[in-house]
Amino acid sequence: MSRVSxxxxxxxxxxxxxxxxxxxxxxxxxHNIERLRNHGGEDEILRIVLAVAGFAExxxxxxxxxxxxxxxxxxxxxxxPRTYLHRGIAAxxxxxxxxxxxxxxxxxxxxxxxxxxxxxxxxxxxxxxxxIAIAGGPRLAAVKQGGAS
Numbered sequence: 001m002s003r004v005s006x007x008x009x010x011x012x013x014x015x016x017x018x019x020x021x022x023x024x025x026x027x028x029x030x031h032n033i034e035r036l037r038n039h040g041g042e043d044e045i046l047r048i049v050l051a052v053a054g055f056a057e058x059x060x061x062x063x064x065x066x067x068x069x070x071x072x073x074x075x076x077x078x079x080x081p082r083t084y085l086h087r088g089i090a091a092x093x094x095x096x097x098x099x100x101x102x103x104x105x106x107x108x109x110x111x112x113x114x115x116x117x118x119x120x121x122x123x124x125x126x127x128x129x130x131x132i133a134i135a136g137g138p139r140l141a142a143v144k145q146g147g148a149s
Contacts, residue, residue: 028094029073042124045107050096053114054089062109062118069098069106069118 029050036045052060052073061072074093100120107119 028092029096031096036119043121044124046120046122048098048118048120050116050118051114052111052116054091055111055114055116057111060111060116062106062116064100064106067100067102069100069120071096071116071118 029052031048031050034047034049036047038045048069050071055073055075059073059075061070063070063072072093072095075091101122103125104120104122107121109116109118111117
């Protein structure tokens with residue numbers, strides 16, 4: 001298993017700082033970030049996987065807000081109260097936030113076997129070159145006077 005450095009995470013700008021801040025407060029729920037093979041395409045694909053045992057699809061929300069991926073979980077209250085002899089499975093609400101780089105899109109999310117997977121893609125930027133004519137002489141004078149030639 002290899003660990004990816006913060007500099008090679010083009011999807012998540014400032015991700016290392018967010019990860020450090022979250023680890024100081026809570027690591028719940030635990031998560032992985034994977035780089036997926038792209039099968040020859042130019043776009044790069046990442047997958048964020050969160051361990052959300054005990055959460056149903058209706059208990060989870062995945063959204064983008066102001067350039068951030070926000071994942072929230074809130075379990076509904078149990079209808080019948082239970083008496084626990086031991087309660088080791090966390091049943092608390094959470095919110096995880098990841099800063100997204102420009103051009104990153106969310107492909108979708110999937111909940112299977114207690115794991116929430118969110119796929120992201122960053123489209124390969126096509127270089128854009130445009131030559132700008134340099135105006136001078138009579139044309140520039142006409143623009144300054146309010147007319148166009």
